[in-house]
Amino acid sequence: MRSRTFRIAPYLVVAILIAAWWAAIRLSGTRIFPGPWDVVLGVISLAKEGVLVHHIAASLMRVAIGFLGAVALAIPLGVAMGWYPATYRALNPVIQMLRPISPIAWIPLAILWFGVGNTSPIFLILLSSFFPMVVGTIAGVHSVERQYIRAAENFGITGMKLLRQVIVPAAMAQIVTGMRIGLGVAWLVVVAAEMVAIDSGLGYLIIDSRNAGNRYDLVVAAMVIIGVIGFFLDVLMRRMDRVDAVKWRYVR
Amino acid sequence: MSVDIDARDVWKSYQLENGASLSVLDGFTLTVAQHEFVALVGPSGCGKSTLLDLLAGFQRPDRGTITVAGQPVGRPSPKGILITQKGSVFPWITAWRNLTFVLDGLPEEERASRARHYIELVGLQDFASAFPYQLSGGMLQRLELARALVVKPEVLYMDEPFGSLDALTRLRMRQELLRIRREEPQTTVLVTHDVDEAIALADRVFVLSERPMRITRIVEILIDHPRSMADPRAVALKDSILHDLGAITE
Numbered sequence: 190m191r192s193r194t195f196r197i198a199p200y201l202v203v204a205i206l207i208a209a210w211w212a213a214i215r216l217s218g219t220r221i222f223p224g225p226w227d228v229v230l231g232v233i234s235l236a237k238e239g240v241l242v243h244h245i246a247a248s249l250m251r252v253a254i255g256f257l258g259a260v261a262l263a264i265p266l267g268v269a270m271g272w273y274p275a276t277y278r279a280l281n282p283v284i285q286m287l288r289p290i291s292p293i294a295w296i297p298l299a300i301l302w303f304g305v306g307n308t309s310p311i312f313l314i315l316l317s318s319f320f321p322m323v324v325g326t327i328a329g330v331h332s333v334e335r336q337y338i339r340a341a342e343n344f345g346i347t348g349m350k351l352l353r354q355v356i357v358p359a360a361m362a363q364i365v366t367g368m369r370i371g372l373g374v375a376w377l378v379v380v381a382a383e384m385v386a387i388d389s390g391l392g393y394l395i396i397d398s399r400n401a402g403n404r405y406d407l408v409v410a411a412m413v414i415i416g417v418i419g420f421f422l423d424v425l426m427r428r429m430d431r432v433d434a435v436k437w438r439y440v441r
Numbered sequence: 442m443s444v445d446i447d448a449r450d451v452w453k454s455y456q457l458e459n460g461a462s463l464s465v466l467d468g469f470t471l472t473v474a475q476h477e478f479v480a481l482v483g484p485s486g487c488g489k490s491t492l493l494d495l496l497a498g499f500q501r502p503d504r505g506t507i508t509v510a511g512q513p514v515g516r517p518s519p520k521g522i523l524i525t526q527k528g529s530v531f532p533w534i535t536a537w538r539n540l541t542f543v544l545d546g547l548p549e550e551e552r553a554s555r556a557r558h559y560i561e562l563v564g565l566q567d568f569a570s571a572f573p574y575q576l577s578g579g580m581l582q583r584l585e586l587a588r589a590l591v592v593k594p595e596v597l598y599m600d601e602p603f604g605s606l607d608a609l610t611r612l613r614m615r616q617e618l619l620r621i622r623r624e625e626p627q628t629t630v631l632v633t634h635d636v637d638e639a640i641a642l643a644d645r646v647f648v649l650s651e652r653p654m655r656i657t658r659i660v661e662i663l664i665d666h667p668r669s670m671a672d673p674r675a676v677a678l679k680d681s682i683l684h685d686l687g688a689i690t691e
Contacts, residue, residue, distance in 0.1 A: 339499065361533070
């Protein structure tokens with residue numbers, strides 16, 4: 190009985206929020222802000238024109254390239270920094286100083302360096318998802334249990350085999366957590382990056398809907414779609430906890 | 442019998458944070474014959490684990506020499522495998538992979554046949570494809586043992602290997618260890634708090650003192666296997682060792 194209540198609960202919360210939204214629109218008598226139904230119609234009209242798929246694909250493509258680029262850079266660097274104290278001491282201050290700079294602050298420089306194409310948003314995504322993954326990987330390597338390192342030493346496992354087949358798998362759970370945060374940030378940043386100097390993607394859809402005739406129904410529609418896709422990206426990342434290389438951390 | 446482990450006049454001390462130095466070993470000497478099973482019993486914190494670390498090469502002595510099979514010990518190597526109660530079987534690969542993983546540089550068939558031999562020796566052949574988290578505590582220690590033996594070490598060092606197991610599993614592991622030794626004798630140094638365990642398994646029991654650690658007595662166990670702890674000789678030995686350790690008075 191209890192479990193059934195818990196299963197309905199999230200849907201109930203969404204339903205209450207939508208009802209409250211609808212009631213607020215009715216009571217205030219606003220003419221500009223859209224109600225839930227206007228947004229549904231907005232989504233349908235966008236989908237019919239085919240522009241919705243186009244914008245979603247553009248955003249996802251940028252996130253995929255930027256995020257995978259960040260993975261390819263952050264994980265090897267994080268392993269090196271976590272494992273070799275000298276590398277850590279040399280690079281950590283720079284990383285910790287660059288990390289708190291909002292990716293949004295980099296937009297002017299990105300446009301200066303890469304112009305108004307796909308490269309700028311991809312650069313911003315790479316930059317923003319890079320830091321959580323470096324930090325997660327370093328923390329993962331630092332927390333590898335000493336008995337595994339000692340066993341590897343005992344059996345004469347050294348060099349790349351030690352790093353790739355002992356240290357990385359032992360740290361994998363935290364590396365994946367870093368990737369999950371990184372992907373979340375990437376999805377946040379793609380929308381901001383697309384609001385300037387580009388003509389596709391969900392961020393562009395928002396800013397264009399507002400500029401071209403105050404279509405707030407489409408603005409909110411795009412926001413809802415961003416939320417839904419972000420939700421599914423996180424579900425996808427959480428599936429990685431079931432991979433053998435990660436699973437052992439969470440059982441027993 | 443030839444000498445396998447030869448530690449001569451070994452000194453080891455640690456610098457404490459307040460600047461004082463803590464002397465763990467000052468002129469410690471120990472010899473173990475080939476295929477002999479030696480148990481070290483002593484008060485906790487007396488330096489038994491430090492000694493194993495030194496013998497296995499995880500730490501260097503300040504002074505003195507340690508040789509295993511005639512070769513000086515410099516750093517950890519598969520020649521002397523150390524097993525602790527914490528367990529260090531790699532949890533991200535299967536039981537089988539744990540065995541083949543440590544056999545680098547051997548031809549594929551040789552790896553497989555050795556892994557098969559040792560997984561059978563410890564009775565885990567039906568769990569070859571299981572991950573360590575799917576195994577019980579006793580099975581994990583058996584896998585630990587198989588992984589240590591698969592590299593054919595000169596010496597096996599065991600630091601409270603069964604310390605985290607329940608009483609019944611501990612008893613079973615003793616029998617397992619003795620059975621494996623009958624099939625493949627192996628020079629072994631066991632550190633334990635459990636005097637019963639020492640008497641049940643060892644050829645000689647070394648009774649150790651507080652820091653700096655010294656051998657206060659060497660007890661030769663001349664009882665044939667299988668040993669019963671109810672054997673009057675075993676009971677008498679246990680009493681006298683516990684007396685030495687100050688665990689019983691009178």
